[in-house]
Amino acid sequence: MIEFVNSVANGVLIGLLYALVAMGFVVIYRASKVFNFAQGELIVFSAFLMWAVVIDRQLPLWIGLPVTFIGAAICGYVLDRLFLSRLVGESVFSMVMITVGLLILMRGLIIIIWGAETRAFPVVFPLRPVIVGDIIMSQALVIGGVITIVLAFGLSWFFNHTRTGLALTAVSEDQQVALSLGISVRKSMSLAWIIGALISAIAACVYLSGRSLNLHAADIAFAALPVALLAGLESITGLIVAGALVGVAQSLAQYYLDPWLGLNIASVVPFILILLILLIRPSGLFGWKTIERV
Amino acid sequence: MALLPSGVFAESYAADRALVRTGKQWVALGLFVAFLFVLPLIFGTRLTAIGNGILITAIVVVGLQITMGYAGQITLGQAAFMGVGAFAAAALARAGAPFWLCIPLGGVAAAVFGLLFGIAAARIKGFYLALTTIAAQFVFQLAIVNLPTDLFGGSHGLSVPAASIGSLRLTTETSIYYLNLIVCIIMVCGAFGIVRSRYGRAFVAVREDDVAAGILGINVVGAKVLAFLIGAFYAGVGGALWASYIRFISVEQFTLFNSIWMIAMIIIGGIGSIVGAIVGSVVVRGLQELVTALGPVLNEVFPAFGGQLVFAGMNLVLGGLITFFLIVEPKGLMHRWNKLKQAYRLWPYPHA
Numbered sequence: 001m002i003e004f005v006n007s008v009a010n011g012v013l014i015g016l017l018y019a020l021v022a023m024g025f026v027v028i029y030r031a032s033k034v035f036n037f038a039q040g041e042l043i044v045f046s047a048f049l050m051w052a053v054v055i056d057r058q059l060p061l062w063i064g065l066p067v068t069f070i071g072a073a074i075c076g077y078v079l080d081r082l083f084l085s086r087l088v089g090e091s092v093f094s095m096v097m098i099t100v101g102l103l104i105l106m107r108g109l110i111i112i113i114w115g116a117e118t119r120a121f122p123v124v125f126p127l128r129p130v131i132v133g134d135i136i137m138s139q140a141l142v143i144g145g146v147i148t149i150v151l152a153f154g155l156s157w158f159f160n161h162t163r164t165g166l167a168l169t170a171v172s173e174d175q176q177v178a179l180s181l182g183i184s185v186r187k188s189m190s191l192a193w194i195i196g197a198l199i200s201a202i203a204a205c206v207y208l209s210g211r212s213l214n215l216h217a218a219d220i221a222f223a224a225l226p227v228a229l230l231a232g233l234e235s236i237t238g239l240i241v242a243g244a245l246v247g248v249a250q251s252l253a254q255y256y257l258d259p260w261l262g263l264n265i266a267s268v269v270p271f272i273l274i275l276l277i278l279l280i281r282p283s284g285l286f287g288w289k290t291i292e293r294v
Numbered sequence: 295m296a297l298l299p300s301g302v303f304a305e306s307y308a309a310d311r312a313l314v315r316t317g318k319q320w321v322a323l324g325l326f327v328a329f330l331f332v333l334p335l336i337f338g339t340r341l342t343a344i345g346n347g348i349l350i351t352a353i354v355v356v357g358l359q360i361t362m363g364y365a366g367q368i369t370l371g372q373a374a375f376m377g378v379g380a381f382a383a384a385a386l387a388r389a390g391a392p393f394w395l396c397i398p399l400g401g402v403a404a405a406v407f408g409l410l411f412g413i414a415a416a417r418i419k420g421f422y423l424a425l426t427t428i429a430a431q432f433v434f435q436l437a438i439v440n441l442p443t444d445l446f447g448g449s450h451g452l453s454v455p456a457a458s459i460g461s462l463r464l465t466t467e468t469s470i471y472y473l474n475l476i477v478c479i480i481m482v483c484g485a486f487g488i489v490r491s492r493y494g495r496a497f498v499a500v501r502e503d504d505v506a507a508g509i510l511g512i513n514v515v516g517a518k519v520l521a522f523l524i525g526a527f528y529a530g531v532g533g534a535l536w537a538s539y540i541r542f543i544s545v546e547q548f549t550l551f552n553s554i555w556m557i558a559m560i561i562i563g564g565i566g567s568i569v570g571a572i573v574g575s576v577v578v579r580g581l582q583e584l585v586t587a588l589g590p591v592l593n594e595v596f597p598a599f600g601g602q603l604v605f606a607g608m609n610l611v612l613g614g615l616i617t618f619f620l621i622v623e624p625k626g627l628m629h630r631w632n633k634l635k636q637a638y639r640l641w642p643y644p645h646a
Contacts, residue, residue: 035421086621092420093368097561098620100370100554105613111606225425271432275414278426282418 002134007255008248009135015247016145019239021224024199029233030172031192037099040221041106046072046201047213048114054122069201076197080190118214124205144206156236226273232287334468342467344583349474350535352575355559356485357528359571364489365521366501367415368423371430372529372556377548379404379530380537381446384454393457400534401527408526412519431550438545451544454537470539485568497521561619564626573627
């Protein structure tokens with residue numbers, strides 16, 4: 001029984017981390033209708049920047065964190081200006097492929113700048129685990145979970161109650177209409193990419209705190225995909241529920257199915273979930289519109 | 295429709311639909327095919343090996359062009375389809391099936407696997423479909439690693455018996471080249487036939503607007519499923535040839551990264567053109583060879599990077615090409631070539 005409770009608790013925490021990563025997808029998707037496949041590389045970019053400042057240059061964390069966040073924001077802005085803003089109104093194919101191209105381009109650049117070897121990531125959150133009764137949880141993930149929930153509600157409030165946020169929401173409803181209402185779609189897209197990049201920097205800190213960092217850190221974006229799809233790609237608070245569901249499913253599969261089947265099912269659970277979600281309910285649990293059907 | 299050379303008029307429907315219209319074009323085509331046949335005799339083994347890579351890639355990419363360029367179904371799983379063909383053909387060859395049967399059966403196996411995702415395309419489209427086909431990549435990997443090791447080799451990979459036709463064993467680079475060339479010519483002719491048939495026109499109609507296509511009486515779901523079936527069949531045939539050429543296959547040869555390379559070939563060559571797919575394969579494979587060949591030189595110039603420079607260079611070339619072409623020349627090299635041809639035929643007039 002205690003294993004079950006432990007699995008569920010840690011599943012929820014992992015799920016909240018996925019939700020944090022997925023939040024980057026959602027913010028960018030809402031503003032520009034672009035599904036950013038390069039989100040994982042944004043996380044790796046922020047992480048390497050952090051490593052370069054805190055470990056390589058031996059600067060304290062209170063300098064490293066702002067530098068990382070500013071660097072990530074600039075990166076998001078530059079990506080939007082250089083690539084995405086030129087393709088507004090192009091076909092879905094171009095939009096999908098440009099971010100796939102960016103994924104590969106960024107990976108190449110990261111290797112050229114920093115190299116591909118595995119290295120240590122600074123300890124952002126204390127390493128001591130949180131123990132409640134018999135449940136043992138990673139402190140980084142617990143703090144990360146709280147950040148995710150606060151951020152989700154904060155962003156949700158921002159999108160629904162502030163002038164800028166409402167403009168972004170209008171853009172995500174319909175770019176043409178937003179444009180005719182005098183909203184600058186360009187500025188909204190840039191802002192969304194900056195927010196998306198900042199979220200990926202936060203996700204990098206939560207995910208990698210005190211762990212080792214290499215190019216495979218980008219894989220978490222693929223694991224977070226089903227969370228974004230399950231929530232429906234437009235809902236931010238829905239990500240919390242979707243994240244918890246996916247995380248628990250994966251954690252339980254890891255604990256109960258893997259020893260029984262003798263193979264690593266847990267690692268493909270996200271992709272099986274993607275297939276199921278797309279085939280059964282493509283608009284997710286909290287999505288706005290039904291996906292165009294034939 | 296591109297402009298015709300002056301003085302060429304179609305007097306029958308057959309002449310109007312002909313691909314090769316003038317005597318000069320026939321001569322050029324004949325010379326080109328003859329060149330392909332004597333290529334291994336003129337150039338050394340190294341270039342023949344590159345030629346083999348290009349021919350196999352061209353078959354797979356032509357298939358991708360049918361699914362993606364003609365029918366408009368975004369596929370990020372072509373390498374997985376190729377892998378299914380390769381592993382099926384290899385398992386059949388190890389079981390003692392004759393070689394000439396392994397290649398089409400490899401294609402059929404891949405087509406069945408592709409069919410699963412074609413059925414998904416009946417329900418979802420656009421970027422959601424792209425996600426589903428990414429899942430194909432992971433399903434393939436999981437399946438091969440966990441299927442019986444004595445049949446498919448598991449994670450260690452699978453060695454493949456040499457190709458043989460009758461008593462003739464195809465083991466040298468040159469003999470494999472002729473096999474690949476002949477299969478490639480058959481497959482490319484088949485592709486031209488498919489895209490000009492009623493099915494090909496149905497694909498284009500579905501790509502442009504599937505609701506309108508449905509109103510015109512086209513079976514939209516059928517067309518999408520068929521497009522996946524054909525594209526995966528091409529990938530499977532290419533995979534089967536690859537297995538008998540490389541003689542050792544493993545899941546690492548058929549990753550998402552490879553699928554993205556193939557899409558890059560389509561983008562660069564020109565989307566919606568069979569010739570474009572071939573041009574893209576040649577250009578991109580050529581660039582890959584160039585980066586690989588330059589690798590040791592670069593390593594000497596920048597020793598600090600160790601052995602990562604080739605991998606990083608490949609990434610930069612691939613990512614750079616995709617983003618550059620999407621922004622600057624989204625219709626690819628074939629579009630540029632057609633414009634050039636048109637300008638030449640109109641010269642000295644600026645407009646038609």
